[in-house]
Amino acid sequence: MDDIVITGIGFTPVGEHWEVSLRELATDAALKAMQESGGLRPQAVYVANQYAPVLSRQANVGVLVADFIGLHDVEAATVEAGGASGMMALRAAYLAVASGEADVALALGVEKSTDRVGPDVETALSVVLDADYEAEHGLTPAAQAALLMQRYIHEYNAERAAFAAFPVLAHRNAVGNPAAMFRRAIKESTYHRATMLSDPLNLFDAAPLADGAAAVLVARRSVLPPEMPQPLVRIAGFGIANDTLALHDRDDPLDFAAVRSSVESACKRANCSLEEVDFFELYDAFSIYVPLILEAAGFAPRGEGWKMGQDGSLELDGKLPILTMGGLKARGNPGGATGLYQVAEAVMQLRGQAGDNQIPNARRALVQSLSGPASLAATTILEPAP
Amino acid sequence: MxxxxxxxxxxxxxxxxxxxxxxxxxxxxxxxxxxxxxxxxxxxxxxxxxxxxxxxxxxxxxxxxxxxxxxxxxxxxxxxxxxxxxxxxxxxxxxxxxxxxxxxxxxxxxxxxxxxxxxxxxxxxxxxxxxxxxxxxxxxxxxxxxxxxxxxxxxxxxxxxxxxxxxxxxxxxxxAVLLGTLSYVTDTPDFWRRAQQPYPEHGMRFTGEPAYFQHIGSAARAFLEATNTTPQDYTYAIFHQPNAKFPQRIAKQLGFTPEQIAPGLVVPTVGNTYSGSAILGLTATLDVAKPGDRILVVSFGSGAGSDAMAFEVTDLIEERRALAPxxxxxxxxxxxxxxxxxxxxxxxxxxx
Amino acid sequence: MDISRHWRNRKQRYRLVGEVCPHCGAKLFPPRDVCPHCGMEAKTVETLVGTGTVYAFTTVRQAPSDFAEQSPYVVALISLDDGPMLTAQLTDLGDVEPYVGMRVEMVTRKLRNADDERGLIIYGYKFRPVLERALA
Structure with missing residues (x-):
C-alpha cells in the first residue's frame, strides 16, 4: 500500500490568547501546514475541538474552520473524542487518504478555552465525564485523576513526592520549545508548595487548559511531487481502543487497558516492538497518568512506573524520552488541539528540527492521546519516510 | 366531655x-x-x-x-x-x-x-x-x-x-397499639410566618400561657378524662418540647414525674425539631419501652392546637427495636x- | 432547565435501583441493559443494598459552578458490597477523616440546586460513614 505521509505541520504558540478568536487560531495553524506542504490543498478537513460548544457557544467548528481558511467545496466536519479529539482527527484524515476518497486531508485541532473564566470552565471540563453518574456527583477530571493518584499511592506504596518528577521534566523540556505555554524550569520545592486542587493532586499535577491550534496535512505519497519543502514523515500505524467512559465501571481502575491494547495494535501495524521506539509523546494531562500509561504500554511493571521518573530514563538523553517539547503540563493543554501538537512535535523530532530538544537519531515515535483516564486511547507510530 | x-x-x-x-x-x-x-x-x-x-x-x-x-x-x-x-x-x-x-x-x-x-x-x-x-x-x-x-x-x-x-x-x-387520640384547637396567633418571609414572628411571652400551656394542658386533661386514666397509668409521657423548660413545667402541672418524661426529653441536646419535636420524643421512648408500657404523647402546634394520643407497647417491640438505629x-x-x-x-x- | 434528565433517573438516584444480569448474575449499576461481564442483555431491575467500602476519595477544592456553594466537598469511588463500583460524594463526615477501606452506607441527599434557587432541587445518593449503633 501507498505510504500515508505527513507533508506539513503548523501550530500557534500555546497560551492565553485573549485577543485572538477560535477561527483566527485555526487559520494561523492551517496556513502554516499548507505552506510547509508547498501549497497542497486538502479535499477533506477534520477539525478536532472539545469545548467550543460550551465555552465559545460555537458548534459546527469543522465547517467554520474550513470556511475561514478559504476552503470551500470540501468535506468538513468536527471530530470530538474528548482529549483524544486531535488524534482522532488525524485518524479521520488518514482514513480519508488511505481509502482514496481524498488525496490530501487536513487534520486540525483548535481550542479557545479563555472564552470563559472561573467555575464555568470547571463545569465545561466536566462534560467529558459521564454526565449522569460522574459529573452529577460533583466529580471533575482533576478529582478523577486525584482518585487514581490516591489509590495508586495506597496500593503500590509509591512515594507521593516522586510525582514531582513528571512536571519537573515537562517544564525543563518546555524551556527549549518556543511554542510552549510555560518556558521555565521549576524546582521540586516549587512543586511541593503548589496549591491543592483535589487532594492529593496539586496545581502542578494538572496540565493547564490553554488556547492553541495545530494542523497536520496528510497525503498519499504517490500523489505528491518528487520534491517537497519538508522531509516527509510516514504514519506507520494506528492503534485505537476504548474502555468504559466512567472510571467506576472498570474492574481495575489502575489498569489503563485501552493504552495497552492500542499500543499493541499500533506496534503490530507498524511492525515494530516497544524496544524499537525512540521516544514517546504521551498524554500527561495529570501527572498520575504518566506511570499508569508507562505501565499499561509495557515500559514498566505494574506499580513501578513512578520509578521511571526517578532514574533519568525519561529525560531527553534517557532510554525512553517523553514529553520532549514540554508535554501537556508545560507546553499547555489546548484541548482538541493537543493530540495534533503531540504529533507535530514528534514530526519535528523525526525531521531533526527539534532544536535544543533534539533527540539524536530519532527514528521512531510513539504518540498517544487519551480521552479522560484512557476511556479512549489513540496511538500512532511515526517514522521518517524512506 | x-x-x-x-x-x-x-x-x-x-x-x-x-x-x-x-x-x-x-x-x-x-x-x-x-x-x-x-x-x-x-x-x-x-x-x-x-x-x-x-x-x-x-x-x-x-x-x-x-x-x-x-x-x-x-x-x-x-x-x-x-x-x-x-x-x-x-x-x-x-x-x-x-x-x-x-x-x-x-x-x-x-x-x-x-x-x-x-x-x-x-x-x-x-x-x-x-x-x-x-x-x-x-x-x-x-x-x-x-x-x-x-x-x-x-x-x-x-x-x-x-x-x-x-x-x-x-x-x-x-x-405499640393506639389507645385513642383527641385534639384541641383554637385560633391563637402565638407564632406565624407570612408567605415569602424567611423567618417566623412570635408572640414572645404570649407563646407560653395562652398558647403552649393552654393547648397542651387542655388536650391532655380532656384525654385523661375521656380515657378515664390518670398520669400514674402511663409509664412515659412526651410533651412538645420547644425548649427544656416548657415540657418539664407542663408535665409537673399535669402530675407527671420527671422519670416519666426523661427518655423522651431530647430537646436539651437536639433542640426544637418542630414537626419532629414531640414524636422524636416518642421514638426515643419506644427505644427503651417494654411490652405493656403505656405512653402518652401530646404535641403542640402554634396557631394553635394539640393532639393527644396514647399507645400501649406490645411484645413486638423487642424484635423490632434493633432493626434500625x-x-x-x-x-x-x-x-x-x-x-x-x-x-x-x-x-x-x-x-x- | 433540564428536568427530564433528572426525572428519568430518579429511581437510580434516590435508591440505587440497578439491574441484575439474568445470565451471569452480575449486579449492574448504573443500569446499562447489556451485561459488561457476559455481553448478554440484562434488564432485570434490582435494588442494590447500599453498603460498601471506599476505594479512593478526594476533596474537590476547585468546584464546577453547579457545586460551588458546597465547596470543598469529598467525592469517592465506592466498591458496593453488591459488586459494582460507583462515584458518589461522602457526606456527614464531620470531624471524621475518610480513609481507603472505610465502611460506608448510602443516604439520599441534595446533590445540588439545578439552575439556581428557582430551579429544581436534585436529590440523589451519597455515602456516609456507617452509623454507629448501640444495638445492632
Missing part, C-alpha cells in the same frame, strides 16, 4: 424511625455572638442540618428506619404523608419525593401537611383514620423540619432539624460547629 377518637378497627405503630443530623450548634456559641455570652440558655445545643440536608432527606431516612422496623415492602404503603413547616418547595410535594425514594410509588396517597409544630401528629391521626376505617393496611406519617430562627432572635437558640416517621397499621401487627444513636453522633459555619450552611450569607 369530648369523646375520644378511636377507630373501629384497632390500629397501632408497626414501625418507627428517627433522624437527627450530625452537626450541633451550642447555645453558648449563639450567645457569644448576640449577648456576649450573658443570660440564660434554653437548651445546651441544637442539631443543624448539613449543606445537603432538608426536610425531604430527613424524612427519607426516618422513613427508611420505620420501614426497616416494620419489615414491610414500601409498595404496601397506601399513604405517604409528610408534616413540616419547612417543605423545601413552596409548591411541589415533599411527599412524592419521599415516596419515590422509599419505593412506595405509584399506588399511594401522598400529601404534605402543615400545622407549625404539630403537622407530624396531624398526619398520624389521619393515618389512624385511614387504617382504622379498613381502607388500607399501612400508612406512613412523618414529621420533620429544618427550622429557622431569625439571627439573634430567641428562636435561633432552639430552632433545630430532625424528624420521625411512623408506619401505622393493624393493631395485631403493631409494636436508635434515636440516641443519632444524638450521640455529634460534630460541633461554630456560628460562622452555621451561618454559611443555613443560607444566611448572601452569595448572589
Amino acid at each position: 369530648p369523646e375520644l377518637l378511636r377507630p373501629e378497627r384497632p390500629v397501632g405503630i408497626v414501625g418507627y424511625g428517627a433522624y437527627v443530623p450530625r452537626y450541633r450548634l451550642p447555645a453558648k456559641e449563639i450567645a457569644r455572638i448576640w449577648t456576649q455570652g450573658r443570660g440564660g440558655l434554653p437548651i445546651e445545643e441544637k442539631a443543624v442540618p448539613g449543606l445537603d440536608e432538608d426536610t425531604i432527606t430527613i424524612s427519607i431516612e426516618a422513613a427508611r428506619n420505620a420501614l426497616a422496623r416494620a419489615g414491610i415492602d414500601a409498595e404496601l404503603l397506601r399513604a405517604v404523608w409528610v408534616g413540616s413547616e419547612s417543605h423545601p418547595y413552596a409548591v411541589k410535594p415533599s411527599s412524592t419525593i419521599v415516596a419515590e425514594a422509599l419505593g412506595a410509588t405509584p399506588f399511594t396517597q401522598a400529601g404534605d401537611w402543615e400545622f407549625a409544630c404539630k403537622a407530624g401528629t396531624e398526619a398520624m391521626v389521619a393515618a389512624f383514620g385511614l387504617i382504622g376505617s379498613g381502607m388500607a393496611d399501612y400508612a406512613l406519617a412523618i414529621g420533620a423540619d429544618t427550622a429557622q430562627g431569625r439571627p439573634g432572635d430567641a428562636l435561633e437558640y432552639t430552632a433545630a432539624a430532625g424528624g420521625a416517621a411512623f408506619i401505622i397499621g393493624p393493631a395485631e401487627e403493631s409494636l 436508635a434515636t440516641q444513636d443519632y444524638i450521640r453522633r455529634r460534630t460541633e460547629i461554630d456560628y460562622a459555619t452555621y451561618v454559611r450552611w443555613r443560607g444566611k450569607l448572601v452569595l448572589k
Whole structure:
C-alpha cells in the first residue's frame, strides 16, 4: 500500500490568547501546514475541538474552520473524542487518504478555552465525564485523576513526592520549545508548595487548559511531487481502543487497558516492538497518568512506573524520552488541539528540527492521546519516510 | 366531655424511625455572638442540618428506619404523608419525593401537611383514620423540619432539624397499639410566618400561657378524662418540647414525674425539631419501652392546637427495636460547629 | 432547565435501583441493559443494598459552578458490597477523616440546586460513614 505521509505541520504558540478568536487560531495553524506542504490543498478537513460548544457557544467548528481558511467545496466536519479529539482527527484524515476518497486531508485541532473564566470552565471540563453518574456527583477530571493518584499511592506504596518528577521534566523540556505555554524550569520545592486542587493532586499535577491550534496535512505519497519543502514523515500505524467512559465501571481502575491494547495494535501495524521506539509523546494531562500509561504500554511493571521518573530514563538523553517539547503540563493543554501538537512535535523530532530538544537519531515515535483516564486511547507510530 | 377518637378497627405503630443530623450548634456559641455570652440558655445545643440536608432527606431516612422496623415492602404503603413547616418547595410535594425514594410509588396517597409544630401528629391521626376505617393496611406519617430562627432572635437558640416517621397499621401487627387520640384547637396567633418571609414572628411571652400551656394542658386533661386514666397509668409521657423548660413545667402541672418524661426529653441536646419535636420524643421512648408500657404523647402546634394520643407497647417491640438505629444513636453522633459555619450552611450569607 | 434528565433517573438516584444480569448474575449499576461481564442483555431491575467500602476519595477544592456553594466537598469511588463500583460524594463526615477501606452506607441527599434557587432541587445518593449503633 501507498505510504500515508505527513507533508506539513503548523501550530500557534500555546497560551492565553485573549485577543485572538477560535477561527483566527485555526487559520494561523492551517496556513502554516499548507505552506510547509508547498501549497497542497486538502479535499477533506477534520477539525478536532472539545469545548467550543460550551465555552465559545460555537458548534459546527469543522465547517467554520474550513470556511475561514478559504476552503470551500470540501468535506468538513468536527471530530470530538474528548482529549483524544486531535488524534482522532488525524485518524479521520488518514482514513480519508488511505481509502482514496481524498488525496490530501487536513487534520486540525483548535481550542479557545479563555472564552470563559472561573467555575464555568470547571463545569465545561466536566462534560467529558459521564454526565449522569460522574459529573452529577460533583466529580471533575482533576478529582478523577486525584482518585487514581490516591489509590495508586495506597496500593503500590509509591512515594507521593516522586510525582514531582513528571512536571519537573515537562517544564525543563518546555524551556527549549518556543511554542510552549510555560518556558521555565521549576524546582521540586516549587512543586511541593503548589496549591491543592483535589487532594492529593496539586496545581502542578494538572496540565493547564490553554488556547492553541495545530494542523497536520496528510497525503498519499504517490500523489505528491518528487520534491517537497519538508522531509516527509510516514504514519506507520494506528492503534485505537476504548474502555468504559466512567472510571467506576472498570474492574481495575489502575489498569489503563485501552493504552495497552492500542499500543499493541499500533506496534503490530507498524511492525515494530516497544524496544524499537525512540521516544514517546504521551498524554500527561495529570501527572498520575504518566506511570499508569508507562505501565499499561509495557515500559514498566505494574506499580513501578513512578520509578521511571526517578532514574533519568525519561529525560531527553534517557532510554525512553517523553514529553520532549514540554508535554501537556508545560507546553499547555489546548484541548482538541493537543493530540495534533503531540504529533507535530514528534514530526519535528523525526525531521531533526527539534532544536535544543533534539533527540539524536530519532527514528521512531510513539504518540498517544487519551480521552479522560484512557476511556479512549489513540496511538500512532511515526517514522521518517524512506 | 369530648369523646375520644378511636377507630373501629384497632390500629397501632408497626414501625418507627428517627433522624437527627450530625452537626450541633451550642447555645453558648449563639450567645457569644448576640449577648456576649450573658443570660440564660434554653437548651445546651441544637442539631443543624448539613449543606445537603432538608426536610425531604430527613424524612427519607426516618422513613427508611420505620420501614426497616416494620419489615414491610414500601409498595404496601397506601399513604405517604409528610408534616413540616419547612417543605423545601413552596409548591411541589415533599411527599412524592419521599415516596419515590422509599419505593412506595405509584399506588399511594401522598400529601404534605402543615400545622407549625404539630403537622407530624396531624398526619398520624389521619393515618389512624385511614387504617382504622379498613381502607388500607399501612400508612406512613412523618414529621420533620429544618427550622429557622431569625439571627439573634430567641428562636435561633432552639430552632433545630430532625424528624420521625411512623408506619401505622393493624393493631395485631403493631409494636405499640393506639389507645385513642383527641385534639384541641383554637385560633391563637402565638407564632406565624407570612408567605415569602424567611423567618417566623412570635408572640414572645404570649407563646407560653395562652398558647403552649393552654393547648397542651387542655388536650391532655380532656384525654385523661375521656380515657378515664390518670398520669400514674402511663409509664412515659412526651410533651412538645420547644425548649427544656416548657415540657418539664407542663408535665409537673399535669402530675407527671420527671422519670416519666426523661427518655423522651431530647430537646436539651437536639433542640426544637418542630414537626419532629414531640414524636422524636416518642421514638426515643419506644427505644427503651417494654411490652405493656403505656405512653402518652401530646404535641403542640402554634396557631394553635394539640393532639393527644396514647399507645400501649406490645411484645413486638423487642424484635423490632434493633432493626434500625436508635434515636440516641443519632444524638450521640455529634460534630460541633461554630456560628460562622452555621451561618454559611443555613443560607444566611448572601452569595448572589 | 433540564428536568427530564433528572426525572428519568430518579429511581437510580434516590435508591440505587440497578439491574441484575439474568445470565451471569452480575449486579449492574448504573443500569446499562447489556451485561459488561457476559455481553448478554440484562434488564432485570434490582435494588442494590447500599453498603460498601471506599476505594479512593478526594476533596474537590476547585468546584464546577453547579457545586460551588458546597465547596470543598469529598467525592469517592465506592466498591458496593453488591459488586459494582460507583462515584458518589461522602457526606456527614464531620470531624471524621475518610480513609481507603472505610465502611460506608448510602443516604439520599441534595446533590445540588439545578439552575439556581428557582430551579429544581436534585436529590440523589451519597455515602456516609456507617452509623454507629448501640444495638445492632
